[in-house]
Amino acid sequence: MIPQRRTIMATDPVCYMVVDEEDAQYKSTYRDAEYYFCCAYCKKQFDADPKRYSRIVPDMNIDSVSC
Numbered sequence: 001m002i003p004q005r006r007t008i009m010a011t012d013p014v015c016y017m018v019v020d021e022e023d024a025q026y027k028s029t030y031r032d033a034e035y036y037f038c039c040a041y042c043k044k045q046f047d048a049d050p051k052r053y054s055r056i057v058p059d060m061n062i063d064s065v066s067c
């Protein structure tokens with residue numbers, strides 16, 4: 001059993017991995033919204049074309065998707 005932590009989770013808009021906002025090392029701000037990424041690669045993808053990814057608002061539970 002993994003104990004539930006009280007943290008705010010964000011979803012990486014590039015690969016849909018769930019990212020802990022407090023631990024996130026990679027994030028970008030676009031149009032006053034913050035986006036969190038699991039890795040430098042995803043951040044790069046987002047920064048290259050933020051319009052493409054910022055439209056996606058993944059509020060659903062996709063588990064274990066990785067890049």
Ligand SMILES: [Zn+2]
Pocket residue numbers: 012014015016017037038039042067
């Ligand atoms: Zn990612």
